[in-house]
Amino acid sequence: MELLGMSPMRTKMTRIVTVLLVGFILGVRSGEARKGKVTESFAYTGISCRRHTASITDFGGVGDGKTSNTKAFQDAVNHLSKYASDGGAQLYVPAGKWLTGSFSLTSHFTLYLQKHALLLASQDMKEWPVLKPLPSYGRGRDAADGRFTSLIYGTNLTDVIVTGANGTIDGQGSFWWQKFHKGKLKYTRPYLIEFMYSDTIQISNLTLLNSPSWNVHPVYSSNILIKGITILAPVKSPNTDGINPDSCTNVRIEDSYIVSGDDCIAVKSGWDEYGISFGMPTKQLVIRRLTCISPYSAAIALGSEMSGGIQDVRAEDITAVHTESGVRIKTARGRGGFVKDIFVRRMSLHTMKWVFWMTGNYKQHADNHYDPNALPVIQGINYRDIVANNVSMAARLEGIEGDPFTQICIANVTIGMAAKAKKVPWTCTDVEGITSGVSPRPCDLLPDQGQKKIAACDFPAEPLSIDRVVLKTCTYRVNHM
Secondary structure, X not given: OOOOOOOHHHHHHHHHHHHHHHHHHHHHHHHHHHHOOEEEEEEXXXXXXXXXXXXXXXXXXXXEEEEEOHHHHHHHHHHHHHHOOXXXXXXXXXXXXXXXXXXXXXXXXXXXXXXXXXXXXXXXXXXXXXXXXXXXXXXXXXXXXXEEOOOEEEEOOEEXXXXXXXXXXXXXXXHXXXXXXXXXXXXXXXXXXXXXOOEEEEEEEEEXXXXXOOOEEEEOOEEEEEEEEEEEOOOOOXXXXXXXXXXXXXXXXXXXXEEOOOOOEEEEOEOHHHHHHHOXXXXXXXXXXXXXXXXXXXXXXXXXXXXXXXXXXXEEEEEEEEEEEEEEEEOEOOOOOEEEEEEEEEEEEEEEEEEEXXXXXXXXXXXXXXXXXXXXXXXXXXXXXXXXXXXXXXXXXXXXXXXXXXXXXXXXXXXXXXXXXXXXXXXEEOEEXXXXXXXXXXXXXXXXXXXXXXXXXXXXXXXXXXXXXXXXXXXXXXXXX
């Protein structure tokens, strides 16, 4: 059949052109498919949604586990920072193994790791810039000089999210642990995620593996949500603390699982005279639905760097298994500062060395310039509704002579002792307080008030402002190679 108004020759030529055009279009599309360009949907709940989206592959990222992507990540962040005032932007990291050194984020920004995305920390020390020591510490923790920048880092930022579909960040820490044990580090090891002087931060739905040192470290920051984090490190790895809020206000940590070589959560606020001078406490902190395994440390530690003060900490629904202690307070002469208004309830503990541990004799100091007359104030420590089994010792409570730990309240606690438990389940010196409904019987410095006081050690009823933060559901589509 001829096309209307066309000669047979023109009709034949039109058909040829049409076939060639269709073939060209199909060829382009098949070429794109061969190159692996795909469109993916993803979603998360966040403090903010973003107007602009890009993939790390748009900036030359290669997910082969061998190619360094440090420049690609930093170029991507720098490019996307221009959208901060236009609805913000996010960087999508698809499945793959993305080798990278340290890179810094920007405000109004989301870093999203897809389910099978793996960030691998570089073992090239040239990819880790060095920062000055934290002013509230006065020196590095591993060495007196500065510290390596954290893998994912930000300072003076607002509205930042690091999240994913349980994507993974592997710090490849054994490289750093060996250097630490051999004393070959000039600077303090990097952390996996750190934000300084920042506000409105979310870290959620990620797996963190083998950090060189601490895993998550918000410092001098406020309004922080850490949720749905899995942290895994060998139980003998050095200083692999899970989550360390440090001189921060309004922090919420929840629904997380931590296996660590150090404290699962360590609350801090500066070290000796440097922390006292800096004077920024950690306060208004919520910890809930935490599971911890740490045979040589605590589920929750307060200190030892607490010289700026720690106040109004609320922990509930905590599970610890094969962990040295449930809650530990660490301080000493020269620390100064305070730990007060601490509230803990509904702990389930299994195979513990101690349930409660407080020590005023933790003697690690930043240097020899601390003031031995700077005495810490430890008061208003409240524990209730706790069940523990297979425990070696119920409590070791050691205040400071002339500076007792006061207003300790422990109620409705049942501790099942291990078959080879210590003969004396409680040891107490330089402490003052009360107990009610506690078994085995506490020490005389914490007299039993009887069942009528079983509801003592009240947990605050009024929520903190961080508990009023409501997350939004954000959905997107992204094209990437």
